[in-house]
Amino acid sequence: AREKADAARAEEKRRATAAAGGWLPSGAAQAVEGVPAAPGLAIGRIVRMQPEGMEIPDEPIELGRAADLLHVALAQTAEQLHALADDTARRLGESDAAIFRAQAGLLADPDLITLASQWLVEGHGLAWAWHRAYEDMAARLSALRNPVLAARAADLRDVGRRVLAHIDARFARSSLSDLPEGTILVADDISPSDAAGLDADRVAGLVTALGGPTSHTAILARTLGLPAVVGAGAGVEGLQSGTRAIIDGHGGRLWLDPAEEDLASARDWIAAEEARRARAAEARALPATTRDGHRIDIGANINLAEQAAFALDQGAEGVGLMRTEFLFLERSDSPTEDEQMEAYSAMARALEGRPLVIRALDIGGDKQVAHLDLPREENPFLGVRGARLLLRRRDLLLPQLRAIYRAAASGSQISVMFPMVTSRGELLELRETCERIRQELAAPVVPLGIMVEVPSAALLAAELAAHADFFSIGTNDLTQYALAIDRQNPQLAAEADSLHPAVLRLIDLTVKGAEVHGRWVGVCGGIAGDPFGAALLAGLGVQELSMTPRDIPAVKERLRQSDRPALQALARRALACPDAEAVRALAAEAP
Ligand code: PEP
Ligand code: MG
Secondary structure, eight states: OOOHHHHHHHHHHHHHHTTTTTTSSSOOOOOEEOEEEEEEEEEEEEEOOOOOOOOOOOOEEEEEEEEEEEEEHHHHHHHHOOOOHHHHHHHHHHHHHHHHHHHHHHHHOOHHHHHHHHHHTTOOHHHHHHHHHHHHHHHHHTTTTOHHHHHHHHHHHHHHHHHHHHHHHGGOOOOOOOTTTTTEEEEOOOOOOHHOOOTTTTTEEEEEESOOOOSHHHHHHHHHHEEEEEEOGGGGTTOOOOOEEEEETTTTEEEEEHHHHHHHHHHHHHHHHHHHHHHHHHHTTSSSEEETTTTEEEEEEOOOOGHHHHHHHTOOSSSSETTTTTHHTTSSSSOOOOOOOOOHHHHHHHTOOOOOOOEEEOOOBBOOOOOGGGOSSSSSSSSSOHHHHHHHHHHHHHHHHHHHHHHTTTTTTEEEEEEOOOOOHHHHHHHHHHHHHHHHOOOOOOOOOEOOOHHHHHHTTHHHHHSSSSSEEEEHHHHHHTTTTOOGGGGGGGOOEEEHHHHHHHHHHHHHHHHHHOEEEEESSSGGSSSHHHHHHHHTTTOEEEEEEEGGHHHHHHHHOOOHHHHHHHHHHTTSSHHHHHOOOHHOOOO
16 A cells, blocks of 8 residues: 555656656656755766675774874864865855864764773773764664754764774775766765765766755755755665666656666756756846836845855845854854854845845754753744744843844844744734844844744734734745644655645735735745745745745746736636645646
8 A cells, every 4th residue: 555655646746747847758767766855857877875884893902092093083083074164165155064063073072082982991992992982872862863863963973984084094985086977876875074075077966865855965965056866765775886867856756777768858858957047047137027027026045144145146136034043053152242243244244235134043943052951842843942932042032132233233234033933922022122122222223024934923914914024934834834744854855845725825814914014025935946936926925035045046037937917827726726736737837
């Protein structure tokens, strides 16, 4: 029965791909199905990365010498990670580099060192003791079944293996730097180290058995512009190196042994896509104005000032979402008010007067900050998260607001936005706090908006709009709360579709509620960066779309080719659809 259901789901997915203008083979062809993680179509040959399964011999040495060698290996690894972080920052940006800065932090964990020392004291060899220590600790983290801790376990194994290679070069991993051109890399999982070391000129795509669409693999693949499919499960098991394949990062499939005619049609599709990208790139500096003159504002979702130049180059007209929790996530203490003010001012300066929406801390849920020592919750997504945490932790809220108002005092176009607001009471309390701080600092008035990302806020949009200057809809969370699907669950990723009509109806209610008080509405969730999604949102009356910079050119192009009445008609039809597949099918005939 399960197999049948899987087959039916695969068939449904294929229909959706066809409807969205994606590539499909002409006849019956064999495919491994996974979760789309980074878009693009590429032809190549499979290279199967073997799982580690390393045997570490236990070769006892004298304790003092072991301690010295471990000390040296740890120092060498730390140095290597800092170099790797600097290199990654230059090539990919500071947010990808942060992965390695965090890994360097793991090396200093006293529990890990104590564990290794205990095995050494018992008379075991250095490589053996170190391997055992990090594997035990990683296994303990994985067993907690928390996705954030599971990711930390993967980082710990990654960094643990680096140290191992410094202890004894026999345990160095085979390098991924000499892959043949056109490699489709297939692995159980790809560690951040492996992903950052990939040569994007030789690798055509990535397929992993594990991982979800928000894993490190997915993020790095998107940054590198490589198609990626994750969570393909047992499907990757029998795959042989050398097999020719077509990877479809948008549909989430790896097509095996394609026929000549399918290879030819895939090549045509890739060429057409490249031409479309080139056209979009030329027009990306132009505004997203429909043919009949209706303009949609386009923002970027970026967190650091150094990403602003790239975002503006892609055609961003400002920043619609600066996620400030990232200032807290990769370090072992909280940034001070002055440090925060510097981060916000730097972003405002980099935008040269363009609008900047700073989102107050959204901690909790999937964004856990270890050094805050927050109580463990059974269901963190339903717990003290976002605005709920800010209202309970003045020590976090007040310095952040002071920093924002101080940054706003220098004449920039800053707005503040609060995450996870579920009630009018929360909004009023946050507003009062803002006003008190503003007066204390004699700072200018800044627009105060909220994220609409829980169904209660969408349903009571008109009541909230009375007290909020603008709304930005967080479709990532709105989808998970409307459909009761954990946004990090890879098994349900395909069903967590933000174009589900239930989500669209909540967006429709939000826009109508905002209209009652003349407030503007934006969308900063992932669907804003999907050209069809963007068209639908514009049709629903959304005035601003904010997205990953790389998505901007295609979205602008899509909107520039549309007419507003046609988009509105599309939105009306989508609202009446019975399910997400029916909405996606509208893409085939959409204006
Ligand atoms: C969202 O929920 O859609 C959103 C933009 O916020 P985040 O992904 O940071 O939760
Ligand atoms: Mg959110």
